[in-house]
Amino acid sequence: xxxxxxxxxxGWPRRAAELASFVVDAGAGAxxxxxxxxxxxxxxxxxxxxxxxxxxxADLDGAVAALAAPLxxxxxxxxxxxxxxxxAGLDDDPQRWVKRLWTRRNHAGGDVNLHVRLAGSPNxxxxxxxxxxFRAHPESVPAYAAFKRTLAVELDDVGIYSDIKDxxxxxxxxxxxxxxxxxxxxxx
Numbered sequence: 119x120x121x122x123x124x125x126x127x128x129g130w131p132r133r134a135a136e137l138a139s140f141v142v143d144a145g146a147g148a149x150x151x152x153x154x155x156x157x158x159x160x161x162x163x164x165x166x167x168x169x170x171x172x173x174x175x176a177d178l179d180g181a182v183a184a185l186a187a188p189l190x191x192x193x194x195x196x197x198x199x200x201x202x203x204x205x206a207g208l209d210d211d212p213q214r215w216v217k218r219l220w221t222r223r224n225h226a227g228g229d230v231n232l233h234v235r236l237a238g239s240p241n242x243x244x245x246x247x248x249x250x251x252f253r254a255h256p257e258s259v260p261a262y263a264a265f266k267r268t269l270a271v272e273l274d275d276v277g278i279y280s281d282i283k284d285x286x287x288x289x290x291x292x293x294x295x296x297x298x299x300x301x302x303x304x305x306x
Contacts, residue, residue, distance in 0.1 A: 119274050120270055120271045120272075120273070120274060121166065121269075121270040121273055121274065121276060121279050122166065122167070122270070123164045123165060123166060123266060123267055123270045124164065124165060124166070124167050125164055126158075126160075126161060126162050126163055126164065126165070127158070127167070130154075130158040130159070130165075130169060131154060131159070133169055133227075133228055134154035134158065134159065134169050134171060135154070137152075137169055137171055137227075137228075137230055138152035138153070138154065138171055139152075140192070141171060141173055141185070141189075141232060143188075144184070144185055144188035144189060144192075145173065145175075145181060145184050145185055146184045147184070148175055148176075148177070148180050148181040148183075148184035148185070149173045149174070149175055149181060149184075149185070149234075150174045150175060150176065150237055151173070151174045151237075152171050152172065152173045152174070153171065153172045153174070153245075153246060153249075154169070154170070154171060154249075155170045155171065155172045155233070155245040155246065155248075155249050156168075156169075156170030156231070156245070156249070157170075157266070158170060159249050160249060160252045160253060160259060161253065161256065161259075162256060162259045162260075162263070163252065163259050163262070163263055164263040164266055164267055165266075166229075166276075167228070167229060168228075168229040168230065168231055169228060169229070169230050169231070170230075170231045170233065171230065171231070171232050171233065172233045172234075172235055172242065172245050172246070173185075173232060173233070173234045173235070174235060174236075174237040174242055175234055175235070175236060175237065176236070176237055178216060178217075178218055178234065178236060181218070181234050182196075182218055182234070185220070185234070189220050189232070192222070192227075193222045193225045193227075194220040194221065194222045194230070194232065195220060195221055195222070195223075196218070196219070196220050197219040197220065197221055199217075199219050200216060200217065200218060200219075201213075201215050201216055201217065202215045202217055202235075202241040202244075203215070203284050205244070205287075205288040205291060205292075206285055206288045207288070207292075210240065214239060214240055214241075215239070215240060215241045216235075216236065216239070216241075217233050217234060217235045217236075217241060218233075218234040219231065219232065219233055219234070220232040220234070233245070238305075242305065243305050244291055246305050246306075247291060247294050247295070247298055247303070248287060248290060248291060248294065250294075250303060251290065251291075251293070251294035251297055251298075252290075254297070254301075255297075258290075262286070262290070265286060266283070269282060269283070
């Protein structure tokens, strides 16, 4: 069965804001900020109906301790993946790309991926740069959405779908980096 992608839903930002507020409260001071990231944060982008959030934290272990019980009570499951991939061509220590991941599926409040990343880390920056570059270049959204739709029709494994998208994300970021320098873009 193909991976289900939806047309952009203008309700995604509202859902993300409500979820972000919940995560900040659940973090009891351990979460500095929560941002809506990923395809559902980009107007006009086709996406799986899964809200991606990024929680910025100063201490991963402290955040895990603070978030574990409230997230479990809200239907979230801690996933075993503790690193993001290092972008192609970047010779970087994988330990700089650490994260913690919780997911929520088949819940009345919607599906969620919660990426908990260290503030100032390269993976925190990459997620925001990817989002903001597409927001600043809406003419590029249809091409990436078409790539995702073609891929989703051909695959039925979300893990493989994500693995194939990673080098394309790397390509987008390689274009976004000069834009960030030219415009003075920084992580807010």
